[in-house]
Amino acid sequence: MDNFLIANIALDLFCLILSLIPIIYLGNDYRWHQKLNLYFMGISVSNGLMIIGDLGDWCFREITTPFLMIVVSLLTVLYYASSAFVLYFFARYINEYLELKRPARTIFLWIITLLCSVQIFFAVISPFTGAIFTITVAGYQRGSLFAISQLVPLLCYLSFTWLVVLHRKKLSRREVIFFLLYIFIPLGAGALQMFIRGIAVVNVGVTLALLFIFVNIQSERDLLIRQQEKELAESRVEIMLSQIQPHFLYNTLTTIRQLCDVDPDQAKAAIRDFSLFLRGNMDSLESKAPIPFEQELLHVENYLALEHQRFQDRLKVVYEITARDFSIPSLTLQPVVENAVRHGVLRREEGGTVTIRTEETADAYLVTVSDDGLGFPDKLEGEDNQSHIGIKNVRERLRLLCGGTLTLRSTPGRGTAAAITIPKEGATL
Incomplete structure (x- = not known):
């Protein structure tokens, strides 16, 4: 050559x-x-x-x-x-x-x-x-x-x-x-x-x-x-947070108002719990960036404590937490749990159990919220679009802030399971 x-x-x-x-x-x-x-x-x-x-x-x-x-x-x-x-x-x-x-x-x-x-x-x-x-x-x-x-x-x-x-x-x-x-x-x-x-x-x-x-x-x-996509994402996050905050506050205050009629002493305890919740979690309400999962879990525990004061034995909660050291967008777990409570177990006269489970895989963290309620048809949002605005926002915020996903699987009469998947590259603390 x-x-x-x-x-x-x-x-x-x-x-x-x-x-x-x-x-x-x-x-x-x-x-x-x-x-x-x-x-x-x-x-x-x-x-x-x-x-x-x-x-x-x-x-x-x-x-x-x-x-x-x-x-x-x-x-x-x-x-x-x-x-x-x-x-x-x-x-x-x-x-x-x-x-x-x-x-x-x-x-x-x-x-x-x-x-x-x-x-x-x-x-x-x-x-x-x-x-x-x-x-x-x-x-x-x-x-x-x-x-x-x-x-x-x-x-x-x-x-x-x-x-x-x-x-x-x-x-x-x-x-x-x-x-x-x-x-x-x-x-x-x-x-x-x-x-x-x-x-x-x-x-x-x-x-x-x-x-x-x-x-x-x-x-x-x-x-x-x-850069434009980042600015757009931030503005969309701000809009979604403005939707989530009134949504959560309205439901919590409704619970307290109902407790005032049922048991004033429990209402006082609920107000105390709610004030502690607000004092410790206002940063979560304002946060655009992912927060430690422990902080989001505490947020959920306070919410469930308020709901439990209202519904007593009709609401049971099981925690199976095996993974904790990761981050998650603020106010993403609470709307999912709220959906399981209000549209799952509480639709049964005798109530039911909500199970919150976390696990770690090779490339992601999984957070599963399951209930043994009545389940729902294929179109979750079709029944009450306004009530499920939190679920819609969770999907969008997971996608924008950490590349995560939310999937729902329900069987009428047997309950619902919601799975949050957070890739490890988006879940670093």
């Missing part, structure tokens, strides 16, 4: 390493869940596969066996198909970035999808027809319809250019410059490689242009979006 081929292989490998940078970044911390990041990930992965496919041309200059011919053919198909996917994902990316409206969005994506499909089709049939390329004993050779593989990117890049120019008022000067660089660098590299066979300039051009976009546009936009 001569030095020229070694240089091209080294260049491809270097570009492959560079293409991993955005993939690793976007794959970390679930960044790819955001649409722009997902499409940019698609561009980066497709670019990496395109480079891998291109390596076959440089590594195997002489085809000595039928098996090697199949391998090189497959790698070449991968190269042309992946280059089409680079264009497709960039089209999705720029559509999302510019927030195109219908019908322009539909027409644009339809045209790009059609063009990319044409290239993929001819790439797939080329090993059999020699349309875009052929593989001989001398290695890769351009086919009779090789121009298709150059015309498709040209038309796509012209479409991208038209979009950027047309919507330039939405973009800053910097964004316009780097979008146009992404378009014209690969376009120029493709034109150069079309006339000068044997220089791996397309992969270099696409990879460098991709990094320009990543460093100067996408990473900054990702940080901005994440």
Whole structure:
């Protein structure tokens, strides 16, 4: 293998390493869940596969066996198909970035999808027809319809250019410059490689242009979006807390009011317990960040003590606490327990038992609240939407503050079990 081929292989490998940078970044911390990041990930992965496919041309200059011919053919198909996917994902990316409206969005994506499909089709049939390329004993050779593989990117890049120019008022000067660089660098590299066979300039051009976009546009936009999402989450938490506080206070004061009619002495004790509860837990009511589970459990114990003073033997509570050293969003366990009390055991004339259980698994903490009440139909909220606002808020706050979940499982006539799952990475004290 001569030095020229070694240089091209080294260049491809270097570009492959560079293409991993955005993939690793976007794959970390679930960044790819955001649409722009997902499409940019698609561009980066497709670019990496395109480079891998291109390596076959440089590594195997002489085809000595039928098996090697199949391998090189497959790698070449991968190269042309992946280059089409680079264009497709960039089209999705720029559509999302510019927030195109219908019908322009539909027409644009339809045209790009059609063009990319044409290239993929001819790439797939080329090993059999020699349309875009052929593989001989001398290695890769351009086919009779090789121009298709150059015309498709040209038309796509012209479409991208038209979009950027047309919507330039939405973009800053910097964004316009780097979008146009992404378009014209690969376009120029493709034109150069079309006339000068044997220089791996397309992969270099696409990879460098991709990094320009990543460093100067996408990473900054990702940080901005994440900051906005954090601010939005905080504002939503504040709204939900404002809903939860009156909800809890109303139910507690209702309990005390009812005790005043039944047993004034118990009402006095309840007022005392309630004042101690408020004094020790106002910080929990205000907290946006997760708090120690012990603190949330004390909150629940005080609530259940108040309810027990009202319902006496109709309400029994069992604690099976085997895991304690984790954190949980404040006011997430109490609404679940309240649901078990009011919509579970107390619907039975004889009452029942509420069981609170915690356990630790390899990657999460589980908090289960179960009752032996009457259960409920499939749609919990359908019966009394307002009463279950606390349950809805628990789900949202678990998701926002620690990536946790709340699942409900009920069997009519046999009770309900609510399971809170808190991933360990979101439950660190």
